[in-house]
Amino acid sequence: MNLRDNAPLREKLAAEYVLGTLKGGARRRFEGYLHNDAALRRLTTEWQDRLQPMAEFSTPQQPRKQVWEGIERRLNLRAARASWFDSLNFWRSLGLVSSAMAALLAIVIGLRMIAPPQLDYVATLSDDNARTALVLTGDAGRGALTVRLVGNAPVASDKTLQLWAVPKQGKPRSLGLLADRGEVRLALTSAAIGDDVALLAVSLEPKGGSPDPNGPTGPILYKGAWVRIM
Amino acid sequence: MSDAHTLDPQQLRDWLDGAARQDAAAFRSLYDATSAKLFGYALRILGKRELAEDVMQESFVAIWHNAGHYQSHLAAPMTWMTTIVRNKAFDHLRRGVDAAELDSDQFSAELMNAMHDPAATPIEALVISRDAKALAYCMSALEGLHRQVLGLAFFHDLSHSEVAQQMALPIGTVKTWIRRSLERLKTCLEKAGHP
Numbered sequence: 158m159n160l161r162d163n164a165p166l167r168e169k170l171a172a173e174y175v176l177g178t179l180k181g182g183a184r185r186r187f188e189g190y191l192h193n194d195a196a197l198r199r200l201t202t203e204w205q206d207r208l209q210p211m212a213e214f215s216t217p218q219q220p221r222k223q224v225w226e227g228i229e230r231r232l233n234l235r236a237a238r239a240s241w242f243d244s245l246n247f248w249r250s251l252g253l254v255s256s257a258m259a260a261l262l263a264i265v266i267g268l269r270m271i272a273p274p275q276l277d278y279v280a281t282l283s284d285d286n287a288r289t290a291l292v293l294t295g296d297a298g299r300g301a302l303t304v305r306l307v308g309n310a311p312v313a314s315d316k317t318l319q320l321w322a323v324p325k326q327g328k329p330r331s332l333g334l335l336a337d338r339g340e341v342r343l344a345l346t347s348a349a350i351g352d353d354v355a356l357l358a359v360s361l362e363p364k365g366g367s368p369d370p371n372g373p374t375g376p377i378l379y380k381g382a383w384v385r386i387m
Numbered sequence: 388m389s390d391a392h393t394l395d396p397q398q399l400r401d402w403l404d405g406a407a408r409q410d411a412a413a414f415r416s417l418y419d420a421t422s423a424k425l426f427g428y429a430l431r432i433l434g435k436r437e438l439a440e441d442v443m444q445e446s447f448v449a450i451w452h453n454a455g456h457y458q459s460h461l462a463a464p465m466t467w468m469t470t471i472v473r474n475k476a477f478d479h480l481r482r483g484v485d486a487a488e489l490d491s492d493q494f495s496a497e498l499m500n501a502m503h504d505p506a507a508t509p510i511e512a513l514v515i516s517r518d519a520k521a522l523a524y525c526m527s528a529l530e531g532l533h534r535q536v537l538g539l540a541f542f543h544d545l546s547h548s549e550v551a552q553q554m555a556l557p558i559g560t561v562k563t564w565i566r567r568s569l570e571r572l573k574t575c576l577e578k579a580g581h582p
Contacts, residue, residue, distance in 0.1 A: 168573075169566060169569075172573075173565070173569070176537065176540050176541055176565070176569070177541060177544045177545070178540045178546060180546045199461075202461045202462050205462055205466050206462055206466050207572060207573065207576055208522070208541065208572075209465075209466040209469050210463075210465065210466065210515070210516060210519035210522045211519075211538070211542075212424070212425075212428040212465075212472070212473065213428070213515040213516060213519035214515075214523070214538075215430070215431035217423035217424050217426075217514075218423060218427040219426070220422055220426040220439075220440060221440065224440050225415075227440075227444045228418070228443075228444050228447045228448060228451075232451050234411045234414070326409060
């Protein structure tokens, strides 16, 4: 049987495949054809769009809240949902910055191939009004990270500023606590300059730093990206 | 939260895009907008809440992981998601779990009314997607028994012979009704501007 040249049969099989009445060996054979026949796949998708809305004919039923909690647990979304991720515009801006960063990283990774091994980094972190508040310089050779405050960034006596590396995926990594004036020297590790780092951010935390090992608990005050310089 | 406008396909597509970028907030919005519909559907197939809940969880885990592979030019977002729920639900059934009790009332009561007499109960007023409204309208033009045959096959994954047995009809009649009904639906949906 040549299915390719039999338009009415193709139509009928695709429709009954979606409806569910195509069963057993005939169903398996049809799935075999689907693998090698893009036009048949398209035909089948069209029938899915026609018939699958029947699913909406069932009376809607609200699932118990445990259902969402189970999904959240299985996908480990809870950590990401906590505190800052959904409370700040930060998350939204991260999306924009990430794609720009991805392009930049691609260049950086490309450059690494031809660049000498010792490279330095610089980042300027800005507030929401794009005012530069901190300048970071990294010396990869010495493993030193210097954070310099531009002017003062006064914080209440029971608070402290904390620096984070925000990876493209997963939890932010703490790079250390900052003073509210002057200069702070921290270790420059792969946590800070790994290729997966999309962004650097400074959050306002209780004295002693974020109580949550998975990320900041306070608002993000400043953010910016590493730029690699030679 | 199954507001009509939350089933706007473009909005659902945006949320799916968000889920593909690991945006947990977009994924939550997608869940809020669609979970009642999808759970109602899973429950219709499986009949038991605990099973339907398992299927919902498996389905949304799959939606999160596969959102990046969703191709909006191929299928409407609700089609894509209900197909995932359908496959997971029938997987459960094939693992030997008892199917939902077969009943003739396949559809929600208000939809039943709308399909029996679209003039008395306007299909437009139903809280379902535009695609589902178009299908409901076209199914209302079918004979009641033909509609029931389609519903039995679709919601309970029945073969021609199982439908025939269920409806006490000759298998040839069932095959003919299904074939003709599908052709009519296609023609009617094309007229309504659906491919």
